[in-house]
Amino acid sequence: DVKVTQSSRYLVKRTGEKVFLECVQDMDHENMFWYRQDPGLGLRLIYFSYDVKMKEKGDIPEGYSVSREKKERFSLILESASTNQTSMYLCASSSPYNSPLHFGNGTRLTVT
Amino acid sequence: KQEVTQIPAALSVPEGENLVLNCSFTDSAIYNLQWFRQDPGKGLTSLLLIQSSQREQTSGRLNASLDKSSGRSTLYIAASQPGDSATYLCAVTSGRSQGNLIFGKGTKLSVKP
Numbered sequence: 001d002v003k004v005t006q007s008s009r010y011l012v013k014r015t016g017e018k019v020f021l022e023c024v025q026d027m028d029h030e031n032m033f034w035y036r037q038d039p040g041l042g043l044r045l046i047y048f049s050y051d052v053k054m055k056e057k058g059d060i061p062e063g064y065s066v067s068r069e070k071k072e073r074f075s076l077i078l079e080s081a082s083t084n085q086t087s088m089y090l091c092a093s094s095s096p097y098n099s100p101l102h103f104g105n106g107t108r109l110t111v112t
Numbered sequence: 113k114q115e116v117t118q119i120p121a122a123l124s125v126p127e128g129e130n131l132v133l134n135c136s137f138t139d140s141a142i143y144n145l146q147w148f149r150q151d152p153g154k155g156l157t158s159l160l161l162i163q164s165s166q167r168e169q170t171s172g173r174l175n176a177s178l179d180k181s182s183g184r185s186t187l188y189i190a191a192s193q194p195g196d197s198a199t200y201l202c203a204v205t206s207g208r209s210q211g212n213l214i215f216g217k218g219t220k221l222s223v224k225p
Contacts, residue, residue: 004155033213042217043201090155098144098163101203101213103155 023091135202
């Protein structure tokens with residue numbers, strides 16, 4: 001069974017802090033994704049990676065960066081956290097082409 | 113630009129009913145369509161994936177259909193149970209890259225005992 005693990009379920013950070021959200025998958029998937037989910041706005045793609053060290057911007061990359069140094073790990077970085085980045089962050093992985101996405105349980109980030 | 117709509121936003125049914133959830137999309141040039149389930153405060157669980165060349169997929173009490181020409185998909189749940197209560201989301205992939213996955217906002221289903 002595919003497992004996608006996000007390092008924290010809940011996180012509280014202060015404005016201006018640098019925040020790291022970690023995601024690890026155990027199925028050797030090429031694709032990894034970071035989404036944020038907000039009430040009324042649904043899921044929005046922040047960044048997508050289709051291979052080690054490869055990344056593509058999603059719909060809302062501003063204020064975020066990512067790192068994929070190893071195939072199994074995809075990190076989301078908030079360079080300087082702001083209150084409008086308070087959200088549920090979801091990591092997902094998949095094989096390429098016509099394969100279902102597998103999601104982690106999410107990290108609920110609060111920036112105060 | 114592809115848009116995915118799910119109506120209704122919320123649905124409440126008594127236990128045992130068969131029910132249909134709807135998903136529509138504006139651009140019929142999709143690569144596949146996926147249905148997911150999300151429990152409160154949790155991530156999404158993949159239920160069914162229908163490739164663009166397929167008409168339907170089944171898993172247990174779930175059956176998903178796809179009509180590309182009309183831009184519609186339905187998720188049929190047979191003999192609903194309280195444990196089916198969750199939010200159901202559909203998502204379409206436009207183009208081969210899964211970075212082009214577009215989600216609907218979901219239908220929140222409540223099955224009353």
